[in-house]
Amino acid sequence: MEKVKERIGLANGLIVPSEGKSGGIALLWVKGLDVEIKSYTRSHIDAIVTDPVSGFKWRITGFYGNPDTNQRRESWNLLHFLNTQYQLPWVCLGDFNEILKASEKWGGPERPQHQMEGFRQVVHACGFQDMGFEGPEFTCSNRRSEEERIRLRLDRVLATTEWKEKYRDAKVLHVVESTSDHCAIILTNQQVRRRHKTRQFHFEATWLRHEKCREIIQDSWKDQAGLQSSSELVKGLKICTEGLKIWSQHDLGHVSKKIQEKRKILQDVVQADKDCSRGDEIDMLCKEINELLDDEEMRCNQRSRVQ
Known part of the structure; x- marks a missing residue:
């Protein structure tokens, strides 16, 4: 997780490490943002955020529901407890490992009503409303064959009325991830903007997987075999660079x-x-x-x- 933190450029945060390959939760934020961690466990991180422009204070909780149905009540008890700690506009998001209604599951046996009822009760007690979503209907899939495939909406964003009224433009995106059986859940009030910049040439180690790369390099230097002067070296490097640029853009693409x-x-x-x-x-x-x-x-x- 530390590598992810460095790669995406978020200087501050709290990382609760996993045990082996299971669990683990993190809350990361940009430098200069006023975030106060209030509590955390292996299943949640609770914090207060102060809006840098208006000074508006609100609460964010990252949450992970216990995957064991026999211990799911502990997750709901934790949410009930968090609800009693202090009152601020609140958004709670994560993988709750439970659905609110039968239509949020496709395939496999029916979900027991009592199992969903525990989740519904705590959502009501906390004053949460579902933020809805854009994208695929289900956030989790076992990715098995058609007959055995099961899909559920386990991941979501919940918020109180006060939080929703303050951030009226907020929306939730379900983004399919190739490396996970869950969608990424994105809560945003902004359009994604892409920055374009001129990049210097870099030889990419991945090009060595392709025979064409070797051919381009050999062809670029066959007329510069003597290398009688530095100008010939520069010329050879330029020919090689341009050849690799054209090939990588057209054959490999960005x-x-x-x-x-x-x-x-x-x-x-x-x-x-x-x-x-x-x-x-x-x-x-x-x-x-x-x-x-x-x-x-x-x-x-x-x-x-x-x-």
Whole structure:
């Protein structure tokens, strides 16, 4: 998680580490934002945020419901307890590991009513309202074959009326993730803006996987074999650089751009897959995205060493 924190540029935060491969929760924020941590466990982080412009104070809780149904009551008791601590406009978000109604589950056995009722009761007691969402209806899938596939809406954003009235433009996005069986849940009141900048040439270690890279380098230097002067060296480097640039742009494309394009396709396919008939297509897209992510990780590691 520390690597993720560094990569996305969030200087401050609290990370509650996982035990082995399970659990773990974090709350990260940008430098200069006034955030006061009030309490935390392996299942939650509770904090007060002060708006830097208006001074408006509100509460945020990141929450993880116990995956064991026999211990789910402990999760609801924790939320009840947090509700008694102090009263501020409140937003609570995370993976609650439970649904509010039967229509939030597709496939598999029916959810017991008493199991959902515990969640409904604590949502009502805290004065929460569901923030709704844009994107696929379900946030979690076991990604098995069509007959065995189960999908649920386990992840959500809940907020009190006071918080919703203050942040009327806030919306929730369900974003399909190729590396997880859960969607990413994004709460935002802004349009995503992309910054474009001119990038210097970097030789990417991932290019070495391609035979064409070797051919371009060899062809670029075959007429500069003698290297009688520094000008010939510069000329050879320029020819090689331009050749690799053209090849990488046309044959490989920008890795980040390809990831975004394929993620958009994945998002659309998952949202359209109402009857779970496109599982193989979804799995293939996830595999392709993960391979591109591996390339991107290699590039990032290479550049961090250069810096």
